[in-house]
Amino acid sequence: MIALAPQAALATGVLGTLSLGLLRRPPALALRAIAFTAVAAAMLLSAWAPAETWSSLILTVDPKSVGWQYLIYLGALPLALWIDGEDDVLTALFLGSTLGMSLLASARNLPMLFIALEFMSLPAYLLVARSRPGPRGLEAALKYFFAGGTAGALFMLGLSFYYADTRVLAGATTLNSLGQAGAALMSAAALFKLGAFPLHWWLPDVYEAASPEVSGFLSTAMKSAAVLFLMRLCELAPEARFIAYLPAIGAVTALVGSVMALRQERLQRLFAYSSISNAGLLILGVGAWAAAGRSADGVGSLLFFLGAYAFMSNGTFGFLKHAGVETREQLKGLGKSMPVAAAAFTILLFSLGGIPPTGGFMAKLLLLWRAVDANLFWPVVLAAVSALISLSYYLGMTRDLWFERPHGPESAPGRGAPLVIACAVGIVLLGAAPWLMEAVVK
Amino acid sequence: MSMPLTALWTVPLLGALVCAFLGSKARYGALAFSSAFLALAGGISYLQGSPSALAVLTETGPQWAYGVCYRLSADSLSLGLIGLTAFLNLICVAASWDLKVSAGYWACFLALASALTGVFLARDLFFFYAFWEATLIPMFFIIGLWGSSGRLHAAVKFFLFTFAGSVFMLLALLALVSAHHRVTGVWTWDLGSLDPKTLGAAAPYVFWGLVLGFAVKIPMVPLHTWLPDAHTEAPAAGSVMLAGVMLKMGVYGLLRVAIPLFPDLSVEMYPILGGLAALSTVYGALCAMAQTDLKRLIAYSSIAHLGFCLLGVLSRTSQGLSGGTLQLVNHGLTTGALFLMVGFLYERSHKRGLSDFGDLASRAPYLAFFFGFATLASIGLPGLNGFVGEFMSLSGAMSAPFPIFAFVGCLGVTLAAAYALPAFQVVFWSPAGPDSVSAKVSDLDFRERAILWILCGLMLWIGLAPKPWLAWFEPALRGLVR
Structure with missing residues (x-):
C-alpha cells in the first residue's frame, strides 16, 4: 500500500485544512503551509515509491503513472503557494481536486476512471465559485x-x-457498433474536459471568472489530467474508431483557439483561448501517439509538452495576479515599472510562442515531430499555422510591455514575482537542457 | 584555446550578459567584446587560411536524444560571413557611440552577433534552426525599442513574417530527419550525413519548405514586404545589421543546406527560382525609384542587390557562385555605409525625406563625398566592389540555361543608376527648398569619418583587387557547381 502514500499525503492535507477551519480565524500561513507540504510531500513520495509496481483490480501504480502524478503535482504546486490562505474550504477543495487527478493517473478500468474524473471535477466547480466571490464567479x-x-x-x-x-x-x-458508439461518447467526455472545438464554449468564461492562480491550476494540472484521461481511453478501447479523428479535431481546435484569442482584450480570456489552442496541439499529439502504435516516444513528447506548459501557464497567470492587470491596455509600459517581472513574463510569452531557446519551442518541436513521423501532413500544417497566429498576440503583448508608454495609474505589484521568475528560469532550462525533464520523468 | 569555434559564438554572448549589467558604462563593454570578437574571428581566419591548416575546423559534442548533436564547423564561407558579422558589429558599436541609449541596446547587438555566428557555424540542423530563430529576438527589441515612429508595427511584422517562413523550414527539416530515420534506422540532424534520397516522392515538398524559409529572409519577391518597414524603422545600426548580415542568412541557407541536400531539384527549379531572382532585381529597383524616403529607398535597393546574389548563386556556375557570394560581402559594406550615413543625417535633422534636404554638398562635403562613393559602389561602377560582384553574378547567369534572366538582371543594373543617382542629386546638389532642414546638418566628425574611410577603403580594395577575396570563398563553393 506504500504506493498510495502520495494520495494519503493529500488526503491528510484535506483533513488538516478542514480541522484548522474549525477555529474561528484559521491562521492563513498555517493553511498555506499545509497545502504546500501536502503537495510537495506527494511529489517526493511519488518519486520515492515507484521502485515497486503495485496493482489491484482498479488501481495500478507503476513508473508510468508516477510520471503523470509528478506532472500533476508540478502543475498544482504554484497554487499551493499562492492560494488565498484565509479560506480553509478553498484549500481543502484544491487538495481534493489534486487527489482526484492523482487517482486518475493510476486508474486501471473505466469505472475507476469515471470516479477519479468526478473526484477531481466536483471540487473544481466550487473552487471556481469561491476563488472570486460574486455573481460572475x-x-x-x-x-x-x-x-x-x-x-x-x-x-x-x-x-x-x-x-x-x-x-x-x-x-x-x-x-461492435454499439461499443464504438460507447467509445465515441466517452471520448466526447474527455474532449469536453480538454475544451476541444466545438465543446470548448464553457472554458473562456470559467477561466475569466476564476482568480488567475486558479485558472493557472485549471490550465495545467487539470489539463494534464484530461490529456491522461483521453490517453487512458485510447488504451482501454484500442479499437475505437474515434482515435482516427483525434489529429483533425486537435488541429482544428488549435486553429480556433488561436484565432479566437486574437481579438480578446481581457487577458484571462485571452490566455483561456490560448490554452484551448494548446489543448488542440495536445489532442493532435495524442492522436499521433495512438496512430504510431502508442510508443514511449509519443508519451514522452506529451509529458514534455505538459511539463513545459505547467511552467508557462502558471507563470503567465501568476504574472497577471502579481501585476494586477486585467486588460491588454493595462500591460502597456509595465516593462518600465516592473522590469524584472516583465522580463520573466516576456520569456514566458516567447516560450508560449515557440521561439528557441525556450522549453516551449522544444515542447512544440517534439510534439509536432511525432505527428510528422505519423504522416499527419495536414494536421501538422494547420497546427503550424495556428502557432504562427498565436505568435502574433504573444508578440503583441511583448510590444505593449516594452515599446509602449504607460497608460493610467500604476497598479501596486503583488508579491508573486519570485514565482514568475522561477517559472521563467525553469522554462529556459527546459529549452537549454531538455534532457533534465526526461531524467526527472524516467 | 581548445574550442575556438565555441568561443566564437560564446564571446559575444558573454559580452551581451556583461553589458546588460554594466549600466551606463555598457558601451565600453560592448566595444571591448566586439573588438575581442573581431580579433578572434580574424585570428581563426588567419590560421585557417594559412597553407599549414588546410583541414576545415570542426567541433563535435556528445550525441543527444533523437540524434541532436552539437556540431560546429567553419569553412571559408562560414568564416567569411562571420568575419563580416564581427566587422559590421564593431562598426555598429562605433557608429552608435554617442547615442543616449540604455545598456540593453549594446547587449542586443552582441546577442545578435552571437546568434548570427551560431547560424554560420552550426552543422547540426537542430542547432542551425535554433540559432536561426534566436536571431529574431534581439532584432525584435532593437527595432521596437530604439526604432523610429513606426517601430511598433515594423517590429511585430518583421518577427511574424520571418517566423512564418521558418516554421515551414522546420517542418521540412523534421520530415527529412524522420524519413532518414525510417529508412536507415539512425536518428541524425547532421547536415553531412542526412540522406535526402530517403524522402522519395516527398522530396519536392521538403525542398520548397526549406526554400520558403530562406526566401523570406533573403528576401525574394514576392516575400519581401516585411523588409522596407523593418529597415526603415530600425535604428541606423540595426538597419546595418539587418541588411549587412541578416539578409545573408537566406542566401547562406541556400548555399549550405538547400543546394547541397537537393542538388538536382535546385537545378530543376531554376526556371522558377532564377526567374524570381531576376524579377527581384527589377522590382526592387522600380520600387526604389518611387520612394520619397531616403532610408526606404536604400531598403528597396537591398531587394534588388540580393536579387543579383541569388541569380549568381542559383545559376550554379563557378563564376556565378563566386560573384554571388562576393556580392554578399559587397552589399554588407555598401548598404551598411549608406544606412549609417542616413542615420547620421537623421541624428542631426530628424528627417529622412528626399525633399527635406538640398544643397548638402556645400554644407557637408565629407558626407557628400562618402555618400557619393558608396552610391557609386552600390550601382556597380567599375573599379569599386559592386561591379565585380554584379558582373560575375550576371555572367554566371548568362552561361546557365535561360540567359534571359541575365538580360533582366542587366536591366536591373541600369535601373539602379536611375534611382540612386537622382536621389543623390536631389539631396546633395539641388538647391535647398523652403522646407529644407539642410541648415541643421553639420559635417561628419572625426569618428564618423574614420568609420566611413574604413568602409570605403574596403570597397575600393575589393573593386581593384578582388582576387584574394574570390580565392578565399572558392574552396567552399567548389562542390556546388552544377
Whole structure:
C-alpha cells in the first residue's frame, strides 16, 4: 500500500485544512503551509515509491503513472503557494481536486476512471465559485458544472454502451457498433474536459471568472489530467474508431483557439483561448501517439509538452495576479515599472510562442515531430499555422510591455514575482537542457 | 584555446550578459567584446587560411536524444560571413557611440552577433534552426525599442513574417530527419550525413519548405514586404545589421543546406527560382525609384542587390557562385555605409525625406563625398566592389540555361543608376527648398569619418583587387557547381 502514500499525503492535507477551519480565524500561513507540504510531500513520495509496481483490480501504480502524478503535482504546486490562505474550504477543495487527478493517473478500468474524473471535477466547480466571490464567479461555476455534468453523463452513457457490447470494463479487443458508439461518447467526455472545438464554449468564461492562480491550476494540472484521461481511453478501447479523428479535431481546435484569442482584450480570456489552442496541439499529439502504435516516444513528447506548459501557464497567470492587470491596455509600459517581472513574463510569452531557446519551442518541436513521423501532413500544417497566429498576440503583448508608454495609474505589484521568475528560469532550462525533464520523468 | 569555434559564438554572448549589467558604462563593454570578437574571428581566419591548416575546423559534442548533436564547423564561407558579422558589429558599436541609449541596446547587438555566428557555424540542423530563430529576438527589441515612429508595427511584422517562413523550414527539416530515420534506422540532424534520397516522392515538398524559409529572409519577391518597414524603422545600426548580415542568412541557407541536400531539384527549379531572382532585381529597383524616403529607398535597393546574389548563386556556375557570394560581402559594406550615413543625417535633422534636404554638398562635403562613393559602389561602377560582384553574378547567369534572366538582371543594373543617382542629386546638389532642414546638418566628425574611410577603403580594395577575396570563398563553393 506504500504506493498510495502520495494520495494519503493529500488526503491528510484535506483533513488538516478542514480541522484548522474549525477555529474561528484559521491562521492563513498555517493553511498555506499545509497545502504546500501536502503537495510537495506527494511529489517526493511519488518519486520515492515507484521502485515497486503495485496493482489491484482498479488501481495500478507503476513508473508510468508516477510520471503523470509528478506532472500533476508540478502543475498544482504554484497554487499551493499562492492560494488565498484565509479560506480553509478553498484549500481543502484544491487538495481534493489534486487527489482526484492523482487517482486518475493510476486508474486501471473505466469505472475507476469515471470516479477519479468526478473526484477531481466536483471540487473544481466550487473552487471556481469561491476563488472570486460574486455573481460572475457563481455564474461561471454553474456553467462549468453543467458542462462537466454533461461530460460525466456522456461518459456514463458511453460506458454503459461499451459494457453492453463487450461485457468487460477495460481493454476490449473487438468493438461492435454499439461499443464504438460507447467509445465515441466517452471520448466526447474527455474532449469536453480538454475544451476541444466545438465543446470548448464553457472554458473562456470559467477561466475569466476564476482568480488567475486558479485558472493557472485549471490550465495545467487539470489539463494534464484530461490529456491522461483521453490517453487512458485510447488504451482501454484500442479499437475505437474515434482515435482516427483525434489529429483533425486537435488541429482544428488549435486553429480556433488561436484565432479566437486574437481579438480578446481581457487577458484571462485571452490566455483561456490560448490554452484551448494548446489543448488542440495536445489532442493532435495524442492522436499521433495512438496512430504510431502508442510508443514511449509519443508519451514522452506529451509529458514534455505538459511539463513545459505547467511552467508557462502558471507563470503567465501568476504574472497577471502579481501585476494586477486585467486588460491588454493595462500591460502597456509595465516593462518600465516592473522590469524584472516583465522580463520573466516576456520569456514566458516567447516560450508560449515557440521561439528557441525556450522549453516551449522544444515542447512544440517534439510534439509536432511525432505527428510528422505519423504522416499527419495536414494536421501538422494547420497546427503550424495556428502557432504562427498565436505568435502574433504573444508578440503583441511583448510590444505593449516594452515599446509602449504607460497608460493610467500604476497598479501596486503583488508579491508573486519570485514565482514568475522561477517559472521563467525553469522554462529556459527546459529549452537549454531538455534532457533534465526526461531524467526527472524516467 | 581548445574550442575556438565555441568561443566564437560564446564571446559575444558573454559580452551581451556583461553589458546588460554594466549600466551606463555598457558601451565600453560592448566595444571591448566586439573588438575581442573581431580579433578572434580574424585570428581563426588567419590560421585557417594559412597553407599549414588546410583541414576545415570542426567541433563535435556528445550525441543527444533523437540524434541532436552539437556540431560546429567553419569553412571559408562560414568564416567569411562571420568575419563580416564581427566587422559590421564593431562598426555598429562605433557608429552608435554617442547615442543616449540604455545598456540593453549594446547587449542586443552582441546577442545578435552571437546568434548570427551560431547560424554560420552550426552543422547540426537542430542547432542551425535554433540559432536561426534566436536571431529574431534581439532584432525584435532593437527595432521596437530604439526604432523610429513606426517601430511598433515594423517590429511585430518583421518577427511574424520571418517566423512564418521558418516554421515551414522546420517542418521540412523534421520530415527529412524522420524519413532518414525510417529508412536507415539512425536518428541524425547532421547536415553531412542526412540522406535526402530517403524522402522519395516527398522530396519536392521538403525542398520548397526549406526554400520558403530562406526566401523570406533573403528576401525574394514576392516575400519581401516585411523588409522596407523593418529597415526603415530600425535604428541606423540595426538597419546595418539587418541588411549587412541578416539578409545573408537566406542566401547562406541556400548555399549550405538547400543546394547541397537537393542538388538536382535546385537545378530543376531554376526556371522558377532564377526567374524570381531576376524579377527581384527589377522590382526592387522600380520600387526604389518611387520612394520619397531616403532610408526606404536604400531598403528597396537591398531587394534588388540580393536579387543579383541569388541569380549568381542559383545559376550554379563557378563564376556565378563566386560573384554571388562576393556580392554578399559587397552589399554588407555598401548598404551598411549608406544606412549609417542616413542615420547620421537623421541624428542631426530628424528627417529622412528626399525633399527635406538640398544643397548638402556645400554644407557637408565629407558626407557628400562618402555618400557619393558608396552610391557609386552600390550601382556597380567599375573599379569599386559592386561591379565585380554584379558582373560575375550576371555572367554566371548568362552561361546557365535561360540567359534571359541575365538580360533582366542587366536591366536591373541600369535601373539602379536611375534611382540612386537622382536621389543623390536631389539631396546633395539641388538647391535647398523652403522646407529644407539642410541648415541643421553639420559635417561628419572625426569618428564618423574614420568609420566611413574604413568602409570605403574596403570597397575600393575589393573593386581593384578582388582576387584574394574570390580565392578565399572558392574552396567552399567548389562542390556546388552544377
